[in-house]
Amino acid sequence: MEDDRITEQPLKGKSIAVLMTDGVEQVEYTSPREFLEKYGARVILLSPKNAGEAIQGFNHLTPGDKFTVEKNVNDAKIGDYDALVLPGGVANPDLLRLSPESIAFIREFAESDKPMAAICHGPWTLIDAGVAMSKHMTSWPSLQQDLRNAGAEWTDDEVVVDGRLITSRKPDDLPAFNDALLKELIACFDDDTGPSS
Template identity: 50%
Template sequence: MSHLTGKRIAILASDGFEESELLEPMRALREHGAQVDVVSPERGPIQGFRHFDRGQTVPVDRDLADARAADYDALVIPGGLFNPDALRHDEDALRFTRDFFNDGKPVGAICHGPWVLVDAGVVQSREMTSVPNIHRDLENAGARWVDREVVVDQGLVTSRTPKDLPAFCAKLVEEIAEGRHAQPAASA
């Protein structure tokens, strides 16, 4: 399959990412022909977790300080408890994330990953899902939270937990293959 040949995808992650939520989308995107870079504020390999147990490490392909959304066709933000919590306090991560939304590019976030979107200020009026225990954070930021395995809103793909990865990966590939998305209408 080569739906994504010529597409370059950034996976934004730091230490503490949920292993399957980074590795499975990376595998699916690469199987469809995309070039995938792990972008991180951390230098060297970053530490994954399988829930609360240490998992494997993943090499960083590009330093976040040097990364530009203009160099990529889409963004993926894996969950895990520690990864998005660190990223949502990193101004470079928030700028990088906002730039994808400003350019109408597809973005995927799973589990706790939408925390980064909340702090980037890009969830207002979006229909989204996430791990249930952050649904109030999304609602307080103006999102319409729903409890479904995958939700797509104008190129934004969100899912709840690792059990939703097959649906998340499939929709992510589909949205990236479609390319740029229209900007949401401004709120009155």
């Protein structure tokens, strides 16, 4: 994306949390992480698993790489992060929904009015966190009825931005998802509403 206001590293000094566990669709973790780090952000992998433990990534149904947890979500403080990313994969958000501390973190993050981005099956967790109500969202198509039942307006779009919430449907949408997150982060910091590091 080209924008005169975007410097080489507009996210320098900013910390972005990624919350996930086993079964994550790995490109939905690796693509945003690499993208955000390219623009200067520090990205931290949070999980209900303990720091140092491994998370099993997947490429669709095929086991992929393993990723090391950097911090247990229980030890994470909302104020330490400027944005939250929720990757998909079927098992990952399903397991996070069974983690009260993960759902509480997502709920509190949403209440902090900082940018939050969920892709593919990732928006499932937003239902349990009470975030979906009255939000315009998208997701992997199989989640649309769940999200509508939770009070969301669901549309089949590459990326949907509603306030600070960004959602996308699938790995093919990652370029638009990443760009929307970057734009929202820059707008948030320009408004001086994001925490400064």
